[in-house]
Amino acid sequence: MVFGKKRQRLEGGQSQNQSSPTDGIHDIEEENYPIEVEEAANTSTTINLSASSSANNCKPLLDEVTFTMNGTGRNPGGAKRWICNHCKKSYNSSYSRIHQHFFGPGVGKKSEVARCQTLLTNRAEFQRIRKKVEEAENAGISPSLSKSTLNNSHSRPTSTTCPIAKSFGTVERHQVDILIVRALCANGIPFNVLRNPDFLAMLKGVNQAPKDYKPPSFDRARTTLVDECQRQLEKELTPVKDTWTTQGTSIVSDGWTNVKRQPLINVVASNSRGSMFMYAKDFTGQEKTGKNIAEFLLESIEEVGPSNVLQVVTDNAANCKAAGKEIEKILLPHFYG
Template sequence: MSSPPFSRAEMSASSPSQAKEQDDDTKPLWTYVTKIKSVGGGENYEIKCNICDVTFNEFYTRVRTHLLKIIGKRVRGCQKITNAKLIDLKKIDNEATLRVEKSKTKFVSLPPVSTQHQMDTNTLGVDPKKRKTSTVESTFNLQARETLDHEIARMFYSLGLPFHLARNPHYRKTFAYAANNYISGYQPPGYNKLRTTLLQNEKRHVENLLQPIKNAWSQKGVSIVSDGWSDPQRRSLINFMAITESEPMFVKAIDCSNEIKDNDFIAKHMKEVIMEVGPSNIVQIVTDNAVVCKAAGLIIEAQFPSIY
């Protein structure tokens, strides 16, 4: 059995009755809880988790539910177990499950192969050679995992989502958070919530992340960098970024597909960005060497002598 992922200091002293349970390596998770007292006789106890100090009246099955954060049960998962410790606990529990199964098969006397084959086929209607259920499958809930994989894949296929979305760290964090937290009855946000409340909250979140960069503009100075490009819809765009010694920051992009991109047009949008960033914060504007950009630069220098 793997060594416990917690130190002895993290576990309370065990009672004599519990020590006997701990000697049984088929129930290793008793180590991480303390039995306070028996409730109603039998194997039902008032139990205290040594990790989060939560108490509940249950037996070993509920101890597993609590420590392994099994979703859909009455006992809430332990909130102080990290993902790394959860992996260790699941490994310990899986090894114990395999030991139980091994001990069962060790003492079970099976009929002859031909008789067993006929009995399984007649009673279950399934050839045992074609059955794929196993201890490992039931332990790791492989069928549920496979079903969830298919549902996620259908979401990609039905909407034509790019496959590289699966590499997005927020995509992976979403499912990891849902798998490791007990959120009974949770429904994902719908169409209206995504485009209103959550969008506004995320905008405020991004603005808070950018505020330290903006605060550095007056101290270190800013270079405005601009260039033209075409997006996947072949629209002609001009983007503007504010560059400082610390970090760059995207300011805006202009769709100029139906515009005449002369020096006055470019100078107008340069001025808008200058006023947004603050003329006193800007040292220079960097563009390509197109004729209209050079002409726009002269207009800006005439209006803002401190900007090169």
Template sequence: MPSESDKWGWEHVSVFGGFDRGSGTKRWKCNYCNLRYNGSYSRVRAHLLGFPGVGVKSCPAIDRSLREAFQILEEERLARKKKTSPVDGKSGKRIRTSQSTLTVKNISKEEVDGMIARFFYADGLNVHVINSPYFLEMVKAISAFGRGYELPSIYELSDSFLRKEKEKIEKFMASDRESWPHTGCSMLCVSRLDSTLGYFQISIFVSSSRGLTFLKAVDIDDTDKMENLFTSALTDAILEVGPTNVLQIISHLGHPCKSSESLVLTKFPHIFWSPCTSHSIQMLMEDIAGLEWIKSTVSCAKGIEQLMMYYRHAYPGLFIHNLKENSDPVSAKFAPSYCFIQRIFELKKALQEAVVSEEFKQWKLNMQGDNVTVGSAILRDDFWCKVHLFLQLCEPFVRLLSTFDIDKSPMGIVHDWRVQALEAIKGKGIDSTALNQLEVLIENRWDVLFSPLHAAAYMLNPRYFGRGQSKDKTVMRGWKATLERYESDSSARRTLREQLCSYWRLEGSLGEEDAVEFRDKMEPVAWWENFGFETQQLQTLAIKVLSQVSSVAMCQEIWQDNDFPCRETANRLGLDRVEDLVFVRNNLRIHSRRYGNSTSPSGVKSWDSVHPDQTMSIVNIHDGL
């Protein structure tokens, strides 16, 4: 038992009585706020340090500096306690329990596994955390330390260790910040509604050529003020990153924050507000599914699904296939109509065999008229021809979606995909009427669904040099919009246009032998850094545009199952600590994805060991942690 002299808190309260039986419970009054309580030293400490949940209020008269001084005293007290606590003998309940279990006999791996399982079951933790590289790192570190290790206290975990981890992350992020003036960066915003707590959570990430980092989260429980609160938070984030460093904002927030775009761009007119490419492609594919001749095919396919579900229920052993089954998570998430039609097409033979069986014919006698019509469609060639045509039209879209991963969904690829997709579809001998409908649809929807930065990147990416961009009105429209937003001065825009002509004409360093040879052998940004020095304004624009991503998909994968901050945690830790906890947690998740393929024993590189110039390893967005 620690001596009373080591409990610094007694010096800041006035004790005016105690209870019987020699207990540590006393009557005391705070010297700062004059509130009176009954309780032991744990309540004194909680009152002075601001710990809620132990039956006392946080002292309202203590300012931040004094509280920080108290925290230092508490850390010193805990350090002395830990240093003087014996490893053997009377070393506290936790250590005694651990030693009595592990040192009396040789413990088997099966018993250790059982204890780990019991810990997860008893505390209701997500068992998937066992796949976390940080969990494996922790277990190996404890094993390496050996006998006598004592876990950190709750106070240390929620205060000093949390603060240290945040400092490590911020130090690591400092190297990213140094690159932002050169490459620019994108701010990515995603949201979700927490139905349990009844408020929106909006998270803001920063993406650059160095990788993705989590900046902050905003909890909004007042929908009437949502737009103003989000606009204010995003404005503060832009100022923190540096307005001149931010090239674009990509958001997927839905209707609640729709007007935030105009409010933010009024303050920062040079910044682009770009749609998320993944969701734009999803909307374009749904638009295709809504074309009149395809709409009837999709409707018929849904009727087939419902019919076969009824039949499967009636004869579970005769039709064993699940029409909702899909092994491709990308299609299921971003292309539901394509995914559904593809599954129907895969089961064409099984469906046709089912509807000609005697069991189906007998069962069909009890069906309604619509179901009879739907059933007969399975045997019609025209239905399957339309299904196949729809899949052909959508296949290039799905192929593009599969290229978006944790750190790579770069500008330029999208516009090239648009050109190549139409050419590929033409090569499949698709009906000219259907092809014309697709071209018109893409043309009409492109400016709404895609950022003009895609056009600028398609024009400036050396890999796409000589693709006839100047004759493509969609590309030139996007290039014009890019210049007008990026550069407000007309003479500066003229310079950029002139330097673009130099690029096309292969003038100076841009036409050197190495520059021509390395167009498709070097990364586009590296190519401009090496050969664009005679057209510095265009070089700067090219590097910034080609360094950006175009989708928030990687952020949603990190944020979608985020269970912080919650009200209970907020009440226990306080607002500042919850913000730190969210900051640390999300950046650790990003960090583990960056270095998920590390060859170190733990599988994770520490913040201190990462060299800022190392190339980030790419982990697919659908890989688990």
């Protein structure tokens, strides 16, 4: 599409040329005119084509750009130099390229002008412009825009009918990314959660949920739902527990400090079938002596079953060595009678 010759209109049986700067915008799908600049004599080089309300009714994107220079060349109108009112970048093209600047090219076509990055990050403004263009098209677009419309199913299918177009919802995806990062920061959640498979499974479940889905309430989440979640996990870990009696297991324990600076000691049961976290104990206010650590490990040994324990693996600190000797004193008589 290029800015072509002035149209001749017949009024009262006589032809009359109209000199509006936006008249004569007609459709030529492919053009490759060179960039030529010519200053108009005794006039300003800035030309605001949005002054013509009749042209803007069928070409609403003219309100979103400012034309700076007339085009010259084989066509009287030619491609024109314009500046985007949003990203402030200048281009030399026709109206069809303005359409590509705001909405991208049609499916299967190569973009010949860059997208407006400002609108890609401002969803409200993008939706405002899109709605204005769609209303102009639904009201009866100019025949010259038949190849540069949002509602043209042949050149630009909607997201509901074209999976490829649906996958490139750049503005919507960016806004969702911002909401996720904001929620993580507001609740002090580490960014490592984005690598967690359970977090990804949660997002997948939300995407497949009914349209009006709302998250559970605080009271329901911390009572019935967390209990049901625990039962499901225990059911999934049953095949691992069944191998403790046939293959035996190792009790692995280590001490560490969490983000709240609480001294913890955890217990993991591990064998060839897999490792299973059992629990952790907070030793705040307690001295980590060999006797206290031994009593803590004996609780896990009783839960697994003393006859199923092959070994106990701990740190090589002095108190852990003392805990190992305490455990040997208690368990050796159990094995050797």
